[in-house]
Amino acid sequence: MATPLSPDRLLAALRAEGVRVVEHPGWRTRNRNHKGAWGPVHGVIVHHTVSSGSAASVALCRDGYAALPGPLCQAVIDKEGTVHLIANGRANHAGTGDGDVLRAVRAETAPPPAAAQDTDGNAHFYGFECVNLGDGKDPWPAAQLDAIERASAALCRAHGWSAGSVIGHKEWTRTKTDPRGFEMRTMRSRIAARLGKPAGGPGTPTRPGTPATPRYQPFPGSSFFTSATSSPVITAMGRRLVAEGCSAYAVGPGPRWSEADRRSYAKWQRKLGFTGSDADGVPGRASWNALKVPYTR
Incomplete structure (x- = not known):
């Protein structure tokens, strides 16, 4: 169980992990806390936007639409690897899902197949919407996958969670297919490897010759x-x-x-x-x- 990060601590955690962040006007106070609980938080849900273009996707996730008012996440991750902060607090991203999955996330174990629709995910998960058409053909650039890895690790590190606290939307509810185009098990492996090193190191190697991880001084207290x-x-x-x-x-x-x-x-x-x-x-x-x-x- 964890208290949601304040805007300052969320921003600091992302920057410490080497995330390129854009703060959009009003993000610190934009939320849907008036519609329900925000916290305790237990993990992160990764989504795809079913849209293209950074500006259009940010606007969509910030404002929502008639059937689903915004914000639709706390941050949008674009194809260039930039994390756009648009909200802080409850957001319309997870919807209802399986309580057994939430219990697995809390225990940091592999989630079971989602079946029930009995738990409010918006109260308990941060949400990252990642710019992708979600058709299985739209590519996931290395910079975007690196940003998903870093941003997820940043929240895990800030809360003392393991990579088991990060799931895909399709793992939360049987009614969704996102993210489509990469495996969440592989992403969790990347996040786990990052959490085993000091914050802010280089990304997952994509070719031979990647520089060694810089060594930083651990926090001495x-x-x-x-x-x-x-x-x-x-x-x-x-x-x-x-x-x-x-x-x-x-x-x-x-x-x-x-x-x-x-x-x-x-x-x-x-x-x-x-x-x-x-x-x-x-x-x-x-x-x-x-x-x-x-x-x-």
């Missing part, structure tokens, strides 16, 4: 960042903050945690969209993963 800490990790962090245009340093950065480090890190948190106590300058896991501090012995 918020208690690491005190005036008593002197470590090359602090220097590496500071250099990344400078590179991101978030410097509040007069000199340095250096190895001992300082007020300049805290103020610089607060700039980074605000750049990610965090506010209030979430932008106090003390590193948290999501913002740290997004910073991609090089591994330091």
